[in-house]
Amino acid sequence: MRTLIVWGVRWLLLVFFAVQLVACGGGGASQGEKSDIRVAGSSAGVTPFISFLQLQGVSVDQLASIRFEISPKPGSISKPVNVNYPLIELVRRGYRASADSLVVPVFGLYAGYENQVSLTLSFNDHSTQALSASLVTADYTDTAGNHDHPVIRKKRMATDGALGFDYFFIRSGTTTPVIIDTDGEIRWIGVGSTNSLSSTFSGNAFIVGDPASTKLTRFELDGTVATTSIASATGTAFHHNIDPGKQGLLVTLDGVIDGVKAIESSITEITPEGVVIKEWDLAELMARHMRNHGDDPSAFVRPGVDWFHINAATYDPRDDSIIASSRENFVIKFDYASGDVIWILGDTTKYWYSFPSLRAKALQLESGGLAPIGQHAVSITSDGLLLLFNNGFKSNNQPAGAPSGQDLAYSAVSAYMITPATMSAREVWRFDYDQTIYSKICSSAYEAPGKTFLVDYAVADNMTKSRLVGLDSSRKVVFDFEYLAFPCSNWNAAPIALDRLSY
Template structure:
């Protein structure tokens, strides 16, 4: 059992209760002794200090803050691997351990659970009660007008909000959906140009980019004065590889965009004055009356990267939404009010998308983003231009709007809007989290007040709060966050065995019967991968009824980041010998940041047949793939679920699981009742197999944190030598014509 000793006379606000796991071998041997705590930079942050007698035994430390009584929000939780703690100076070889706890309620007795997991899978848990001081809120968040209090619904996909503001030197603010402040900035900076990225808050400070760790530490990661930058303004948005910064320079006002990585290094830059001028000159127009350097002719207020066609989408409040090629900067399309000045120029009019009857083009918009299904989402303020003539029309209402962009027919069709009968002429935002879960910010509604609204997937309002504000500074922009499962990472210099190429083969049907593959990339560097969807070429291996025209989609969470029907030859596919064997097969080459990804293989026009989904690691970067999952239908004969993977470099401990019955908890109506799994080597020999997970390795799987929910499901743990392997999920009840959807998972146990 974990032992914690308290010094005599220690602060009464801290109380401990301890629980130990069953079979906790290293947990029994390891003591973690409390030696004190340190107040953080704000009441929302504390640092708890311990001494660990055998620090090599420790694998992760997790804290979880319980919500206030009556709240249905997910608990705020974060996990620190010991490699991260060591890299940050929070754990040394002598066993001195510092655990930063952030997201505490201010002026409250917080119940915090600390979970210590050891390298053998055993763990101990400690309950800590931390009483915090009051936060003197310089903004108006503590005194809202509650139009609708947070409902008891648990269907809303997010529970935390990033409020980008300029109402204090503690920008920004993180709030939960109950309206409670849970974190504020620690850099002493007031700037709405902020973003949550790489488990940290980034904020502009004049020509500098600062990074605020959630534990309160602040560092300057970028200084762009050498680029003649004078100010980071408006928003910071996610880009292709890093962050998109909107900047002013000595010569250009709100019309230059930089992309930088997490360390502030410049990756790419776009000057919209140069891009628009070049297009106008090429089209026979004089840009001098439209592109007027030194004045706010463009007014860039947000950007978004669209991975499906490698496009940078830029919001120009004065003019339009404009899409440019990420690499070349060439204009692809323009969407906006055709009564504005830009439409008077034939060179720009040639790029205009048509808005069909029943749809409205955006005017003076903010907060452009790309949704999970590749649609354009934005906040349409309805306010005309202030610096261009003619200025265009103004409306008496402001709507969030979503558009389907059809580049073949050059149309933008409105497929969603939300009417709250509210006017918000400037600033403001809307973002979609999980499908149809929205966070809307009316930054300066008439009153004046800022209003934030949460909508769940069925369209029901979950919360609605108003805050007095003189202008945009209270809530310039509001972005949904997931602070319920934060996991910090640090790049490890060396690995043991690694998963490289992975694949899944199954019969591809329609609806739930498509093939879905998931994989996780860890580390702090990006990794280039090839994802392939094969069908016709499988016929050469003796398969009948192959998928005639496979289509691939790649998602990060709910966000579509790449898609392909018929592959396009590329140097990467040629160099690595990965050109598909048939022109109708699919191939995606993409650089991915660390995170979780899902690939979906389906048939074009609803066709069915055997298909093969593959993911290849072609980068050799330090980041690694640590987990792969394949979901598909299992029947009988050759209609089984097959997953392939390669163990590279060194022997690797893997965990292989086959789930069936528990998929019903996730909306699958016909899960496989009794799955079995076997792993085969390159000679076709079964090296390990399992039917019901408790039969042989219950203790090992439980200690490793991979216990199954249903006794009929299969799981195994094995050490595999380098080489290719095939895992096959079959139906134990095939004799009685059972079938259903199953999930096959392969984990690199050494990274868990």
């Protein structure tokens, strides 16, 4: 009797597990194995770097996501473009044409080349299907004669130090932003803009401000474009950077305040959709500080004149503050909520240092350190340092007879440790390329993963050339690309993770 009971229990357990396996798909082929999805065709995008693949099959309804990867050219060191779309994202963007068809935007293609694209289709049961396609693209010619034929001064080699990025984008004075890989190949460009100096990459799209208005344009990587405008009470046009803020993006706008032109002396935080979050009038902020500490601000704060020249800003979450770059004067940190000045770091031979209220907020730079001079592109590194491109160019708009500060013969990248408790600063490291390049205006330096860096000497060689340089974690040169420079046409550049992009 006991034997019969044991065998009965075993039989029931076998039936139970068999039912579970069938319910989970274990009793038959997976969705990926049964899939009838195929590549039915392709079409070209608005530039040769963008195409669209048409997928067909009733199994489309069982998809969870699609990943595409573009095979690198032979000899390439850059990692392949790799992008993942959840199905819901493709549906949201209108690429689900019917129940059994789906369009997949593919971007980051080589121009004038037969691109090999692999697709990984992931299904709801976690199974996958592999597809492939060959996309032949048209040639691309840069009408400005710039980005399509760089001079490779130093090619990236497999034996070089590792880089934390394989792609970067240039904020261009002649086109939309341009994505270039670390082999020097253009991998993306859009249409619809002839100036992207004020731009950033946010939410997997480029956000570009108009230099002639408050129009804000969103350039998706599939080539689609959407435009809105900022509802600023005082702003009239974008200039310089768009940088990361506390809740949104920090933009710099020219404007009119109390009937007087506010030239490059304000910061506005906006959402990526253009909604204003907060505004700082730097003329009012500086004047208030100077008056409260016994100075007459009228000799320093001069509305209607380019007295401040804000060119970059970044949010510091460690103390809820804004760090702003005044090309004419210094780097300044002020409280996000109140606007109270926290510290100032700059060349103490300049005019600003003659005012006691400003001098009282000056950080003491340790001996041997290079002070920020005409700097651009302030940011905070992964280890908490203040990073900037140190142009080395003196002030250009001080009152007649006022000291304009030092004027160097080279430019550098400087990283500082700031100690607010002692009001001191130390230049922790500096990269100056053996003092061989001078880029007096524009330019940038930004960190990538692995403490590697991208440097843009925007106006080298007497403002005729741009140099885009990649540095490994030891700050050794991994690549060095030279482009033509129509003043600030390659204004600023930053790494972009096109090898691991997810929607």
